[in-house]
Amino acid sequence: MTFSLEIKKELSRIEEINDCCKKYELVGLMRAGMSLRKLNGRPRLLFITENASLSRHVFSRVKEIYKDSPDVFMLKTRRFRSHTVYQLEFTRLMEDAVHDILDDMGIILTEDGTGLKYKPVSIKKRCCRRAYLRGGFLATGSISDPDRSYHLEITFPDDFLAEEYIKYSKGFGIEPRKIMRKGHTVVYLKEGQEIVDFLNVIGAHVALMKLENIRIVKDMRNQVNRIVNCETANLEKTVNAALRQVDNIKYIAETKGLDSLPPTLREIARLRLENPDVSLSELGQMLNPALSKSGVNHRLKRIDDIARKLRT
Numbered sequence: 370m371t372f373s374l375e376i377k378k379e380l381s382r383i384e385e386i387n388d389c390c391k392k393y394e395l396v397g398l399m400r401a402g403m404s405l406r407k408l409n410g411r412p413r414l415l416f417i418t419e420n421a422s423l424s425r426h427v428f429s430r431v432k433e434i435y436k437d438s439p440d441v442f443m444l445k446t447r448r449f450r451s452h453t454v455y456q457l458e459f460t461r462l463m464e465d466a467v468h469d470i471l472d473d474m475g476i477i478l479t480e481d482g483t484g485l486k487y488k489p490v491s492i493k494k495r496c497c498r499r500a501y502l503r504g505g506f507l508a509t510g511s512i513s514d515p516d517r518s519y520h521l522e523i524t525f526p527d528d529f530l531a532e533e534y535i536k537y538s539k540g541f542g543i544e545p546r547k548i549m550r551k552g553h554t555v556v557y558l559k560e561g562q563e564i565v566d567f568l569n570v571i572g573a574h575v576a577l578m579k580l581e582n583i584r585i586v587k588d589m590r591n592q593v594n595r596i597v598n599c600e601t602a603n604l605e606k607t608v609n610a611a612l613r614q615v616d617n618i619k620y621i622a623e624t625k626g627l628d629s630l631p632p633t634l635r636e637i638a639r640l641r642l643e644n645p646d647v648s649l650s651e652l653g654q655m656l657n658p659a660l661s662k663s664g665v666n667h668r669l670k671r672i673d674d675i676a677r678k679l680r681t
């Protein structure tokens with residue numbers, strides 16, 4: 370099961386939901402998910418999903434609130450692989466006396482019957498705003514597999530709806546961005562922490578824990594990699610420095626001879642030649658009296674300087 374499907378399953382099963390919120394979850398669901406199709410010249414209002422548990426959820430929520438239910442059609446398609454598409458049709462509900470369901474959702478059929486328009490909805494209570502955001506995600510939201518990347522998006526048929534969704538998200542400190550795609554507006558989040566916050570707002574707590582765990586493991590892996598990379602880089606630097614020192618000392622020995630060096634430098638030069646792979650501190654420990662790492666470094670730098678002058 371994809372992570373999206375997992376979250377939607379969890380969200381459709383939330384049982385502790387206030388009565389006030391039920392309608393607003395439906396508002397979120399319908400505003401994002403309702404579409405208009407023409408059949409024999411007649412407009413059909415459809416909520417289409419491949420998610421069985423979501424179709425059941427919408428069906429029973431409508432029935433609970435409006436004491437009537439949409440007509441359900443199951444279609445088997447074979448476009449990519451064989452799968453089932455659920456169509457919840459609201460056309461009859463709209464034509465019957467109960468058509469204020471659409472009005473409640475702030476959805477208007479245009480005069481010529483070819484499109485949908487949206488009235489602004491004003492949601493007062495914070496709990497209901499969460500429910501509205503959850504509805505939108507349930508309808509057209511998706512999230513990438515967090516093992517790979519962080520991306521969450523919700524698609525809206527109208528830019529006005531996207532703006533409204535962003536506005537209510539901002540009320541919870543979440544700032545999604547939007548982009549146009551194939552005549553729809555896509556509202557999206559790309560940052561792990563924001564996605565975690567969003568899942569918290571819409572009440573997907575199980576999914577949130579799972580995402581957090583993956584983030585922790587990822588973070589640790591990155592940290593370990595950083596440390597290893599850093600240590601490798603340091604080691605490389607140390608080895609390169611030692612090679613350079615040995616090279617310079619040999620050059621001095623072959624040209625002017627090591628005896629040309631002052632006694633302190635001569636001593637460290639011999640030690641370095643004999644121990645090309647020990648650290649500066651270890652070299653310092655071999656001296657009598659012992660010398661600090663920076664003291665050893667200083668002497669080796671002077672040898673480097675002498676060699677450089679000899680070479681030019």
Ligand SMILES: [Zn+2]
Nearest residue numbers: 389390496497
């Ligand atoms: Zn509420």
